[in-house]
Amino acid sequence: MIMKKDPYVIVDEDVQEYAEQHTSPENEVLQELYRYTNLHVMYPRMLSGHVLGSFLRMVSQMIKAKRILEIGTYTGYSTICLAGGLPEDGELHTIEMNPELEEIIRKFLVKSGYDHKIHLHIGDAMDIIPELNGPFDLVFMDADKKLYADYYVHLFDKVRPGGFILVDNALWDGRVLDPDDRESKAIAAFNDLIQQDQRVENVLLTVRDGVMLVRKKKNIKYKI
Numbered sequence: 701m702i703m704k705k706d707p708y709v710i711v712d713e714d715v716q717e718y719a720e721q722h723t724s725p726e727n728e729v730l731q732e733l734y735r736y737t738n739l740h741v742m743y744p745r746m747l748s749g750h751v752l753g754s755f756l757r758m759v760s761q762m763i764k765a766k767r768i769l770e771i772g773t774y775t776g777y778s779t780i781c782l783a784g785g786l787p788e789d790g791e792l793h794t795i796e797m798n799p800e801l802e803e804i805i806r807k808f809l810v811k812s813g814y815d816h817k818i819h820l821h822i823g824d825a826m827d828i829i830p831e832l833n834g835p836f837d838l839v840f841m842d843a844d845k846k847l848y849a850d851y852y853v854h855l856f857d858k859v860r861p862g863g864f865i866l867v868d869n870a871l872w873d874g875r876v877l878d879p880d881d882r883e884s885k886a887i888a889a890f891n892d893l894i895q896q897d898q899r900v901e902n903v904l905l906t907v908r909d910g911v912m913l914v915r916k917k918k919n920i921k922y923k924i
Contacts, residue, residue, distance in 0.1 A: 710871055710908075720751055723751050723754050726753070729812045733780070733808045736804070737774075741775055741804070747777050748781065748868070748908075749908065752868070753781035755907060757782065757785045760783075760784070760838060762785075763838060764787075765785065765786060765790065767792075767838075768836060769792075769855065770782060770793070770794040771795050771841045772796065772840075772841065772842035772843030773801070773805055775804050776794075776805040776808045780808065780814060784814065786817055792814075792819070794818060795828050796820065802820070805820060825843060834857070835859060836860065837863050838863060838864050840866045841865065841866070842869065848886060849886070852865070865912075867911065867912040867914070869909045869910060870909075870911060871906065872909065891904065899917055902915070
């Protein structure tokens, strides 16, 4: 039985700071984007940040991804990190619901030097995902938590056999232990969905706010 704690602390602040100090530093563009987001954009906590961003870049590199799908661009921090792991001929499709962020996103994608690899889609992911051609080697989900299960259903057949899905906020500040609001209930239900899906293998990592790492088994046939 999992015991409820109040308040929840997933990663101690001093431990988080230590982890950041022992992670390869952000480049100048990411540092500028981090500062800009915190000064000018609502809900800057949504930004992936140094440790998670570095993790995303390394995963992209490790699996030698050539095609990536991101659901939830926000201001583009995670987008730049994921694109940093792509080869020169790789491509990344990223979807952002909020049109007010488009100018900021495009500005920093150009600054990153990866804009030629990145296709930015502004609109509802549920409308855009069906229009995208697979297969994708890697998917990163960090958008409307209430729709995580719906995103998963819509994108699963677009992930190549052996491909990976990364899902942010899978622990939701620990509230998945005792969910009592729409977001925490949706994430807890999504985590259960993944755990019971025999088509995948998965591990829930206590990185930042929790990252669910999902690998699609190779014996699952890919469909357009």
